[in-house]
Amino acid sequence: MATKHILLGHGSGGRLMHNFIKEALLQKLGNPILNRLTDSAVLNYKEKIAFTTDSFVVNPLIFPGGDIGKLAVTGTVNDLVMLGAEPEYLSLGLIMEEGLGQKILGRIIDSVSIYARAAGVYIVTGDTKVVEKGAADKLFINTSGIGRLVTRTELSLKNISCGDKIIITGNIAEHGLAVLAKRKELDLGLRIKSDCQALNGLLIPLLKKSRGIKFMRDPTRGGLATTLNEIAEGSGLGIVIEEKNIPLSGKVKAACELLGIDPLYVANEGKAVLVVKAEEAAKIIRFLHKHPLGRNAKIIGTLVKRPRARLLLRTIFNTERILDMLTSEPLPRIC
Numbered sequence: 183m184a185t186k187h188i189l190l191g192h193g194s195g196g197r198l199m200h201n202f203i204k205e206a207l208l209q210k211l212g213n214p215i216l217n218r219l220t221d222s223a224v225l226n227y228k229e230k231i232a233f234t235t236d237s238f239v240v241n242p243l244i245f246p247g248g249d250i251g252k253l254a255v256t257g258t259v260n261d262l263v264m265l266g267a268e269p270e271y272l273s274l275g276l277i278m279e280e281g282l283g284q285k286i287l288g289r290i291i292d293s294v295s296i297y298a299r300a301a302g303v304y305i306v307t308g309d310t311k312v313v314e315k316g317a318a319d320k321l322f323i324n325t326s327g328i329g330r331l332v333t334r335t336e337l338s339l340k341n342i343s344c345g346d347k348i349i350i351t352g353n354i355a356e357h358g359l360a361v362l363a364k365r366k367e368l369d370l371g372l373r374i375k376s377d378c379q380a381l382n383g384l385l386i387p388l389l390k391k392s393r394g395i396k397f398m399r400d401p402t403r404g405g406l407a408t409t410l411n412e413i414a415e416g417s418g419l420g421i422v423i424e425e426k427n428i429p430l431s432g433k434v435k436a437a438c439e440l441l442g443i444d445p446l447y448v449a450n451e452g453k454a455v456l457v458v459k460a461e462e463a464a465k466i467i468r469f470l471h472k473h474p475l476g477r478n479a480k481i482i483g484t485l486v487k488r489p490r491a492r493l494l495l496r497t498i499f500n501t502e503r504i505l506d507m508l509t510s511e512p513l514p515r516i517c
């Protein structure tokens with residue numbers, strides 16, 4: 183490219199913008215649909231589809247285990263998967279601050295390309311805008327996603343009943359701590375990496391095989407405790423979780439103890455909470471354990487009648503305490 187940094191002209195609609203699209207985007211993301219460079223994409227569907235949109239404003243842009251480009255692709259893919267849809271197409275909207283380095287941007291677009299291909303999705307349309315220096319924080323990304331439903335029954339809170347089991351697909355709290363440590367330049371010596379991963383390879387085959395899954399949600403902002411509170415409130419039932427069963431790496435446990443942070447409220451970007459029929463739970467766990475992303479999956483709790491619409495933690499000391507939903511996110515700008 184002719185410049186080392188993003189200029190206002192890159193969003194002007196002129197030659198700089200057209201060259202940027204061809205050199206920075208099409209060379210890495212190009213496919214027959216995107217290459218048409220239309221403002222919208224024509225997609226052929228005859229059955230039900232899922233549609234989602236999300237915006238990503240993580241600080242810093244690059245963190246251990248990922249960057250904002252990987253996060254945008256995998257986060258949007260996972261939102262579709264949680265509805266029981268196999269992701270197929272994404273849009274990519276870039277809001278760039280004047281002065282953003284082309285080298286950093288190039289790395290992020292590389293990540294978009296790599297993880298879109300890994301997830302089996304196409305970037306089919308998009309948009310670029312440049313704002314004056316100081317009007318944004320380097321780079322914001324907006325993505326929308328479309329996927330084809332693979333489940334015969336809707337994954338919904340209304341399906342949940344007393345006695346259903348709660349499964350988490352792996353170790354919690356890695357993404358939020360990785361971002362925090364990088365942002366604050368904390369030398370914890372633990373080398374915690376974000377769990378930022380697309381979950382379609384793990385969960386779509388499971389959804390096609392099992393009819394025991396009633397509901398899924400990815401515990402991103404607010405962490406596992408917030409997601410479980412949402413499920414309890416939405417279903418009108420209580421949830422009891424066992425502290426001893428919650429998968430937590432030694433590194434994350436140590437970091438949380440040092441920083442005084444409760445891992446149950448820390449964001450995840452490569453995990454899913456599943457509500458499943460009790461009689462199918464063990465079979466689903468065995469299936470998850472066969473995949474690298476599900477090796478640490480655990481049954482962590484049960485839906486109960488009381489306490490109604492509340493989340494209860496049974497501690498390792500066999501005491502109980504209510505886990506409320508926090509008023510605000512303890513670690514801002516993590517996705």
